Amino acid sequence: MLYAAQRRRCAVYTRPLARLIEQLQRLPGIGPKSAQRLALYLLNRPEAEIQTLAQALLDAKQQVGHCQVCYHLSAEPVCEVCSNPNRDQQTICVVADSRDLIAIERTREYRGRYHVLGGVISPMDGIGPESLTIQPLVQRVHREKTHEVILAIGPSIEGETTTLYLSQLLKPFTKVTRIAFGLPVGGELEYADEVTLAKALEGRREVE
Amino acid sequence: MNHSRTYQATGINLKGVPLGESDLLLTILTLEFGLIRAVAPGARKPKSKIGGRSNLFVVNELLVGRGRSLDRIAQAQSITAYAGLTRDLGKLITAQYWAELALAQALDGHPQPDLFTTLNEDLHGLEALPLPSDRVAALGQLLPILCAGIGRLLAVAGVAPQLGQCNLTEHPIAPDWTDPHWRVGFSAAAGGAIDLAALDNPEAMAWLAARQPTKVLPSSGVSVKFSPLRLTATEWQSLNDLFAASPPGDRATLADPLRHWQRLERLLRHYAQYHFGQGIRSAKSLETYLNTALAPPALV
Numbered sequence A: 001m002l003y004a005a006q007r008r009r010c011a012v013y014t015r016p017l018a019r020l021i022e023q024l025q026r027l028p029g030i031g032p033k034s035a036q037r038l039a040l041y042l043l044n045r046p047e048a049e050i051q052t053l054a055q056a057l058l059d060a061k062q063q064v065g066h067c068q069v070c071y072h073l074s075a076e077p078v079c080e081v082c083s084n085p086n087r088d089q090q091t092i093c094v095v096a097d098s099r100d101l102i103a104i105e106r107t108r109e110y111r112g113r114y115h116v117l118g119g120v121i122s123p124m125d126g127i128g129p130e131s132l133t134i135q136p137l138v139q140r141v142h143r144e145k146t147h148e149v150i151l152a153i154g155p156s157i158e159g160e161t162t163t164l165y166l167s168q169l170l171k172p173f174t175k176v177t178r179i180a181f182g183l184p185v186g187g188e189l190e191y192a193d194e195v196t197l198a199k200a201l202e203g204r205r206e207v208e
Numbered sequence B: 001m002n003h004s005r006t007y008q009a010t011g012i013n014l015k016g017v018p019l020g021e022s023d024l025l026l027t028i029l030t031l032e033f034g035l036i037r038a039v040a041p042g043a044r045k046p047k048s049k050i051g052g053r054s055n056l057f058v059v060n061e062l063l064v065g066r067g068r069s070l071d072r073i074a075q076a077q078s079i080t081a082y083a084g085l086t087r088d089l090g091k092l093i094t095a096q097y098w099a100e101l102a103l104a105q106a107l108d109g110h111p112q113p114d115l116f117t118t119l120n121e122d123l124h125g126l127e128a129l130p131l132p133s134d135r136v137a138a139l140g141q142l143l144p145i146l147c148a149g150i151g152r153l154l155a156v157a158g159v160a161p162q163l164g165q166c167n168l169t170e171h172p173i174a175p176d177w178t179d180p181h182w183r184v185g186f187s188a189a190a191g192g193a194i195d196l197a198a199l200d201n202p203e204a205m206a207w208l209a210a211r212q213p214t215k216v217l218p219s220s221g222v223s224v225k226f227s228p229l230r231l232t233a234t235e236w237q238s239l240n241d242l243f244a245a246s247p248p249g250d251r252a253t254l255a256d257p258l259r260h261w262q263r264l265e266r267l268l269r270h271y272a273q274y275h276f277g278q279g280i281r282s283a284k285s286l287e288t289y290l291n292t293a294l295a296p297p298a299l300v
Helices: A002-012 A015-024 A032-043 A047-063 A098-107 A134-144 A157-170 A194-202 B083-087 B089-105 B113-128 B135-157 B196-200 B202-210 B233-243 B257-276 B282-294
Strands: A091-095 A113-116 A148-152 A175-178 B006-019 B023-030 B034-040 B059-065 B071-080 B183-187 B192-194 B214-216 B223-225 B229-232
Touching (some): A091 A098, A148 A157, A157 B083, A157 B089, A194 B071, B006 B034, B006 B089, B006 B113, B083 B089, B083 B113, B089 B113, B089 B135, B089 B282, B113 B135, B135 B233, B135 B257, B135 B282, B192 B196, B196 B202, B229 B257, B257 B282
Parallel strands (some): A091 A113, A091 A148, A148 A175, B034 B071
Antiparallel strands (some): B006 B023, B023 B034, B059 B071, B183 B192, B183 B229, B214 B223
């Protein structure tokens, strides 16, 4: 069936253009229409611009790896956050992936360091604790005599289980906290779903 | 399904994958229409009204709009969320194990009320199950519950193994409790118990061999050989108890209950994988969880 679709595409587009559309379509969130629009846009750009784009893709793939300390994306063995001496060395914020780290960095509220797990425990997807960077985290906390570990993992059922699993593992070595969950700023109580409201009630705190 | 532009259903979320910028594609087992796949628009946004309701194992009353390729959730009202499943990794693995079995047998657009009810009852029981803090003791409680749930889901699918008689000769199986070396065969391809004496019959063996291919299971990509296994009298009795819908056998009489139920889980898993033609991914996590509980890894 795929073969037939490819043949149809080749009949409409010239072969290199069909190949480009096919490759773009592999990107997340890109359907056949968007792939066609992007391919035709790229064809209309100057060659130098296309070469810069292609080179940027290759460079990123070849040079970006994981920080040896926190597993965030980094072109150096140790990322900028971990090598920054002005950051609080005694606090580690644990996040599921690098996108979450970037979101927290954008708040400019947190001055400690991070640890990127590489996902959350999801048995159905074949992701167990051994597939994540949990063992290096425990070793790091033990080695660095960390004062506090903040668990900043999403409140999905898998995220909650990962949070609980980590807190049980880390509690013998350090203070473990988790970010609050509940109503978003500007959100109205009336429109909140039951699950979120229950979380908000569960995580209530005394007014100072 | 009728042909109006929307329909109402009560469903439990069994799977969710990100779709586009902020949507989720949910696989929902519904009481009225079997398995449906519907987009939860904007569910990954913090201010989404259906964000919490799109979580795994949340049961919702849904209003779903029909789409050209995918249906879209217009409204959702939570009935229960099974939040207690997150309090223990063993419970999550068990719940996801059952969810995989439910997904393997659920049909698109065909109501399967027995499947929906069985899964929900089992999840409800699992959520309420008090577990000791010691992980080995907790697993000792959890494994019989897991096996009982697998048994019920196999029975709902209509593929429960036949244990009372040999599936090759139809002779009744009668364990000899005085003989510690008594064994009975168990074959997924034959559909349950087989008299070991029947394996000496070349005709029966040829029949069995023809039905025991080495399968590559699509979801796991692993190759599994379904060769007959040998059960002790106690294992045979425990399996009988599971499928007789009576409580699991007297665990106090078992020398090593954890190993006993671990072996039965593996046996049922192979049986389920054979009949559903799919690997069970959660089983890998269960194995790791069991191994780390029995021999915790060294810190450094």
